[in-house]
Amino acid sequence: MEKLKSAIPEALKRDIEGSSKEDLPLTCSHLLHFFQSFPLFLQMVSDLTDPELALCGKNKEAAMEAKAKGNECFFKGDYSSASSFYSQALRVAPMDVEDKGKNLVATLYFNRASSWHEMGLFLECLRDCSRALTIYPPYAKAWYRRSKANSSLGNYDDAINDLNVVLKIEETLSGRKKIESELQVLLKQSRLRRNDSGKSNDDTSDERLQMELKCISTRNKGRGLTSFTDIPVASLIHREDPYAAIILKNCRETHCAFCFNELPADTVPCVACSSLVFCSVKCQVQAGGHDHPKYKRNSGFLQDLPKGLEQYVGNVISQGTLVSDLQSGAEHKHECQGMHWSAVLPSDVVLVGRIVAKHIQSSGSNDVKIHGILDLCENYGKLPPKCKLEFHVYSMILICCLQQFFSAKFPLNSATAAEIIILLSQIRINSMAIVSMRYADGKQQLDLDGTSPMEQVQVAQAVYPGGSLFNHSCEPNVHAYFISRSLFIRATENVIAGSELELSYGPQVGQWNCSHRRKSLEEQYLFTCQCSGCARVNLSDLVHSGYRCVRTNCFGVVLDSHIVKYEKDKQLKGSKTMQGYALKDGDIGRVARRIFDQTNFSSCFKPGYCLSCGTFCDLQASQSTIAEAEICIGRLQDAIANGETSTNLIADSLKSLETLRSRLHPFNKRIAEVEDSIAQAFCSTGDMQAAMEHCQASIEILEKLYGENHIVIGNELIKLASIHRCLGRGVNAENTNRLVSIFSRHYGSHADKLFPYLDYLKDGVV
Numbered sequence: 196m197e198k199l200k201s202a203i204p205e206a207l208k209r210d211i212e213g214s215s216k217e218d219l220p221l222t223c224s225h226l227l228h229f230f231q232s233f234p235l236f237l238q239m240v241s242d243l244t245d246p247e248l249a250l251c252g253k254n255k256e257a258a259m260e261a262k263a264k265g266n267e268c269f270f271k272g273d274y275s276s277a278s279s280f281y282s283q284a285l286r287v288a289p290m291d292v293e294d295k296g297k298n299l300v301a302t303l304y305f306n307r308a309s310s311w312h313e314m315g316l317f318l319e320c321l322r323d324c325s326r327a328l329t330i331y332p333p334y335a336k337a338w339y340r341r342s343k344a345n346s347s348l349g350n351y352d353d354a355i356n357d358l359n360v361v362l363k364i365e366e367t368l369s370g371r372k373k374i375e376s377e378l379q380v381l382l383k384q385s386r387l388r389r390n391d392s393g394k395s396n397d398d399t400s401d402e403r404l405q406m407e408l409k410c411i412s413t414r415n416k417g418r419g420l421t422s423f424t425d426i427p428v429a430s431l432i433h434r435e436d437p438y439a440a441i442i443l444k445n446c447r448e449t450h451c452a453f454c455f456n457e458l459p460a461d462t463v464p465c466v467a468c469s470s471l472v473f474c475s476v477k478c479q480v481q482a483g484g485h486d487h488p489k490y491k492r493n494s495g496f497l498q499d500l501p502k503g504l505e506q507y508v509g510n511v512i513s514q515g516t517l518v519s520d521l522q523s524g525a526e527h528k529h530e531c532q533g534m535h536w537s538a539v540l541p542s543d544v545v546l547v548g549r550i551v552a553k554h555i556q557s558s559g560s561n562d563v564k565i566h567g568i569l570d571l572c573e574n575y576g577k578l579p580p581k582c583k584l585e586f587h588v589y590s591m592i593l594i595c596c597l598q599q600f601f602s603a604k605f606p607l608n609s610a611t612a613a614e615i616i617i618l619l620s621q622i623r624i625n626s627m628a629i630v631s632m633r634y635a636d637g638k639q640q641l642d643l644d645g646t647s648p649m650e651q652v653q654v655a656q657a658v659y660p661g662g663s664l665f666n667h668s669c670e671p672n673v674h675a676y677f678i679s680r681s682l683f684i685r686a687t688e689n690v691i692a693g694s695e696l697e698l699s700y701g702p703q704v705g706q707w708n709c710s711h712r713r714k715s716l717e718e719q720y721l722f723t724c725q726c727s728g729c730a731r732v733n734l735s736d737l738v739h740s741g742y743r744c745v746r747t748n749c750f751g752v753v754l755d756s757h758i759v760k761y762e763k764d765k766q767l768k769g770s771k772t773m774q775g776y777a778l779k780d781g782d783i784g785r786v787a788r789r790i791f792d793q794t795n796f797s798s799c800f801k802p803g804y805c806l807s808c809g810t811f812c813d814l815q816a817s818q819s820t821i822a823e824a825e826i827c828i829g830r831l832q833d834a835i836a837n838g839e840t841s842t843n844l845i846a847d848s849l850k851s852l853e854t855l856r857s858r859l860h861p862f863n864k865r866i867a868e869v870e871d872s873i874a875q876a877f878c879s880t881g882d883m884q885a886a887m888e889h890c891q892a893s894i895e896i897l898e899k900l901y902g903e904n905h906i907v908i909g910n911e912l913i914k915l916a917s918i919h920r921c922l923g924r925g926v927n928a929e930n931t932n933r934l935v936s937i938f939s940r941h942y943g944s945h946a947d948k949l950f951p952y953l954d955y956l957k958d959g960v961v
Contacts, residue, residue, distance in 0.1 A: 199236060199588050203229065206867070211587050217461030217577075219616055223585065224609035231593050240595040243536035251470035255299070258288035262303060267308075281307035282462060286469045290330075302329035308340055311461065319461040320344040324554045325499070325511055326463065326476060332512045335364040341511075342377075351385035356507045363500060402431050402944045408696070410664060415725055419570060419666040419695045426690040429940050430749045432673065433684035439526065439549040439568065440629065440657035440680055441542050447471060450654045452527070453478035454679045455629055470533035470538050482527045501917060509872050525556070529600040536596040542656050544589045548597055548628065550658065555604050565614045571663055573620040574721040582623075586941040590615035609633045624720045625663040629655035629677050667720070668697035669704045669712050671727035674906070674941045678949070685943050687904070697726070705729040705864075705901035708739040710761045731792065732765055734783040735900045737806065738862035741786075742817055744805040751807025752786040755814055759800045782899060786860070800835045817858040824851035832872050840879045848873055867896035871911075909937035916956045931956055 203211075207229065211222045246252065262584040265280030285303050292299040308323035317571040324341035327334055342357035355378060362374050408420045426432060442452045451458055452471035463473045465483050473479040490762035500508065529552045530537035530545070537545045554568045578586070590612045598605050605611070630651040659682050665673065672688045675698050684698065700720060703713040709729055716724050728736070740751035754762065784791060787806035789799045799806060803814050834840045852869050859866055877886035894911045901907050912934035919927060938946040938953060947953055 196585075196588065199230075199239070200584060200676055202233065202235060203584075203588075204624070208584060211584050212396040212582060216573075216575045216617070219613035220530070220609055223590070223616070226587050227591060227607075227609050227612055236591070240592065243539060243592070244599040251468040251501050251538055252535075253289040253467075253469060254287045255289055257293050258284040259294070260284075260297060261287070262294075262299075262306070265306060269306070269310060269313075274313045278307050278310040278314070278460065281310065281822060285462075286464045286472070290466050296342070297334065298331045300332060301327040301337070304330070305334065305337045305340065307461065308337070308344075312340060312344060316460070317344045317347040319459065321348065323461050329476065329512050329598055330764055332508070333364055335361050338364070339374075342381075346381060346384075351381055355385060356504060357379050359502075359504055398845045401914055404434060406430065406432060408432060411695070413666070413695065416666045418664055419697075420664050421693055421695050422690065423692060425692050426686045426696075428686055429943050430686045431683060431943055432686055432696065433682070434663075435659045435661045435682045437657035437659055437682070439546055440655050441546045441549060442471070442528075442655045443542055443653060444538075446652075446654040450631065451475075451478050453482035455631060455655045455677075456679055457631065465527065465531055467528075468535075470531065470535070471527060475805075480950060481525070483525060526553070528552075529597070536592075540589065540592065540596075543619065543622050543626065543750050544593055546656055546658065547615060547622055548593055550599060550618060550622075551605070551615070552601070555601055557707060565611065568618065569621055569625075569658065569660060571621040571625045571658075571660065573621040574624060575617060575722040578623075578655075586616045586619045587612075590619065622658065625681070626656050626658050627675075628653045629657050629680060631677070657682075665696055665698045667700040667716065667724065668726040669699065669702065669709075669724060670726060671697050671699040671703065673698045676942060676949070678945060678947075683945065685941065687940050703901075704733060704735045705739070705897070705905065705907065708758060708761075709736045709743060709765075710757055713761070730765055732783070734763060734786065734862075736762065737783070737787055738860050739864050739900060741863055742812060742814060743856075743858055743859040743860050744808060744810055745812050746805070746808060746810050747808065749805060749808045750785045750861075751788065751805035751810075752862075753803060753805050753812045753814065754800065756802040759802045763800045784860075786862070818842075820854060821858050824854040827851040828855075828869055828872065831876055835872065835875055835879065838879070840876045842880060845873065845876050845880065848876070862896055862899045864896070864900055867900070867952055869895045870896070874914070874918075878921075883918055887915065887922065890918060904937055904940060906937060906941045909934050909941070912937070913952070913956070920956075 200208075203226070207222075207225055210218070211226065214222045230524050246381070260283035265277045265284065268277035268280060281303050285300065285307070288300050288303055290298075290300055294302050302605045304327035308320045308327065311317070311320035311323060313886045321341060321344040324337045324344060327337040328341070331332060331337075338361045340880055342354045342361065345351070345354035345357060358374055358378050358381065362371060362378070365371050365374060387837045388942045399765060406422050406424050406426055408422055409423050411419055413419050415513050422432070425944045437938050440455075442450060442455060446455075447470070450456065451474035452465075453473055456474055458474055463476055463479045465471045465473070467483060471482065473482065526549050527537075530548070537548070540548075550568060554565060575583070592826070593609055593615055594605065594607055598607050631654045632651060644931060661682065662675070662682050665675075665684065671695070672686060672690050673684050675682060675684045677683070684696075686696070690696065700713050700716065704712075706712075707715070713729060716722060726825065736758075738752050740758060741754055744751040744753055785807065787799070789806055791811060803812050804810070805812065827844075827847050828851050831840070831844055834844055848869075852866070852873060855863075855866055855869060874889035874893065877883070877889065890911070894908065894915065897905075897907055897911060912930055916927070916930055916934065919930075934956075935946075935953060938950060942949055
């Protein structure tokens, strides 16, 4: 990439870096003309699209080698290692290769199923047996192993059907007698369990949207969304599946490449390449467009089965993954035909390729136009010069890669390149990061050390045309979250009809101060935020990074020059506005009393002067003292991460905390962070009483920064509740009701599904 950019003639580079949207046809034409005769570019495209050079192609030899290692581990009784080697082999095994008269992939699934069975993982065994049978239906051993797994899981009727299939395939008299004997045992077990053997379908119907939204145009933000009616708090107001999505490269080994849920142990690789891994055959088919049954052998063993058993076998070998039944387009199909450009190019570039591919596949025309695929805003003219150059180069590479698959349907010309650049600029500011909650699948319980964080892990990037219409606010009134790849948006406040519905694009009041929020939004989304949190003085921004007044009895906040600049720039509408705000939150009057006593608010904001009493504070001396205290705090945080916390280090950190308290404002977020670290340190040493006290101190500060009903407070209350349980006191009912209320406000009926440990905490209420 850098070599390509450096090779572009300087005059053309300047034209590109200074270009506007109207200039794109010309700059793309000149760059395409240059690249089409530039050997390095042609070689790069060839390397990215040549099946012989593909890094993610299938490899029979590698598969056989991994299979042999798996067999060796299996016979030694190391079933965990055996399953890992079989998984490696499945990643690279071609679908059309045979091994000892059977399909290699089917054999690998059966071998891995055998490993699961030996490890007592019967559900994984069951799924892998089914996958083997999907590819090679007359696999008698797989039917037999499937019967054993079903029996272990208590699915006796299915186990009986599996053995009846084996009985049809088995040719030896001794084998048939053995199977008939096992059938009799299963029939007895099935009769004993007949009354309660039915499978439970406890799935609740999806929550319905409760109101109709309408698109409006605003002066400062362009299009936005509002509601015709009042919206009660916690109402679900929007649900949407992505137009296109892509898993992030760093999550390919841990999350399903289609649904983005955490991968189980029995993963399913892509049929056509070794790049992506899925949680099920269904996800693999939806993402890749290739179906396991496509490769299965024709077999006559189904012909003489009784009708009921024939239907059962059909359900097993199809696994409900018929392509015609699937809702989504084949996102990955055009990327895995022996090419590996999607594994090399950035995620947002590959996402644009998926958007174009979906449009081409759905159009049905031989002359596809990509103009206006998505009705989304773009800010190409505001992009930094280097970003414009980067988009130009990536557009040239992408259209060449796409043409290898779509040929005449996708013309290689400057007009197409220009449209790709506009799509890239749309994706840059409109795509969303799909996040997966830690423990969201319920497999892990909340740790009992009282400090288990509830992390959001970014796993994918997606485009939601409807979701993109919600404008940003640093003080949002709606909350966005994800279940698998579906976007849900819920009101977190009572919203009056006609009020704009705004979500946070990332930074919020409380999380960062105004200067950092605005800088982040300008860099990532190319706009200057003028939301209520950025346009009006508020308590959180004043105290977030504020210093303590040197006067002992003064609660005022002292700001440095960086924060003062942004507070001065906020648009204040007069004393009445400030007085109303003070009545709403009396703390702002205590920390910044002088701004209510002045007609010229900006004159109050002077670096180093207390906003309450006007006393000067030597910030340079305070910063030096704070830096020394932070050294000890840093050692404590490193020790926590390494599991090496000591009582001496905690004692030193407590002294450093007192130093921070003497220099920073009591509501400064850094104090809350240190309190939280010390609480975690006390948990690791077993002093849960001290941990509880510091956890509570952290929550008290965060409530001032975020408000009492923010999800951050809910996360902290989870920690506090688990500490209470560790102390043997049970969970305080008031705190539990409060955290349940907070999570319900943000996640509604999905709260228990996303956070299974809420039930765990409810069980301990006293």
